[in-house]
Amino acid sequence: MPITALRIPTTDGQADAFAAFPDDGERHPGVLMYADGFGIRPVLREMARDLAGHGYYVLVPNLFYRHGPAPVTGLPEHIGEEARPALMAQVMPLIEAHTAERALSDADAYLRFLTARPEVAAGPVAVTGYCIGGLLATRTAAAHPGQVAALAAFHAPVGADGPGALAGITAQVHFGHAASDLTPEALGELDRALDAAGVRHTSEIYPGTVHGFTMSDTDAFDPAGLQRHWDRLLPLLDRALPGS
8 A cells, every 4th residue: 555755735835744545546535634643653654554445545644744844743653651741742832833724724725635636536525533633624524515525533622613613514424532531421512512513423432442542652542442443434434435
C-alpha cells in the first residue's frame, strides 16, 4: 500500500501531508483523516494504510503546518504517562492557536485538494478524526453538507462547539467515546442534540477505554477499543460512500 508525501496549498501557505491508497490504478472514495494532537507519526501512517487497504484514498494533513513540518514536536517512539505532561505542554499551544477560523479555512483546502486527486473517485467523501482531530472532522462535516457523506470521530470532544454546531451535518455519523471522557448522562445529552439536529448517528461509549484508546504508541491503547473502532468505521464508510 503506497504512502505518498504531499503538500496542500492553503490560504496561509502549504500544509505537508501524506496519502495512502491502493496501488491498483483505480479511483477510490476519498477519506480525510485528522490526526490526534500528537500529529503525524508512524501509528497514523499505519492506520491510514490499514484503512486504504479497504479501498479508500486516505489523506492525512499536518494540522499544525503553520509551526513547521511534521513532526512539529519531538515525539518518543512510545508516549508513556511519564512523557505525557511535557508533550502536552508543547502540544496545547499548537491546539489553542488552531482556531475554528483556521480549521475551517484549512478544511476547505483539504477537501478541494482531496477531491481533485486523480486517484479519488467522483462524489462525496468521508472525514474521520481522533482526539482534537475528531472535533475538526465534525466541524468539517458541518461546514460541508452534501460533500461529506460520512463522519466518524473517536475519543474526541465532538460537542465542544455546542449543540447548534451540529445542525449543519448531513453526513451519516459515528462517535466512539472513551469511557474516561464521557459520562452516560453526557452521552444522553449529546444524543438528544444529534436527534434534534436530525443527524443520522450512532454514538456510544466504548467500555473500559481511556482517552486515546486507538493509538497503539501510547499507554492509553486498548486493542479491543481499536477493533471496535474498525468495526464501526468500516461499515459506516461502506454505507455512505458510493463505490467503496
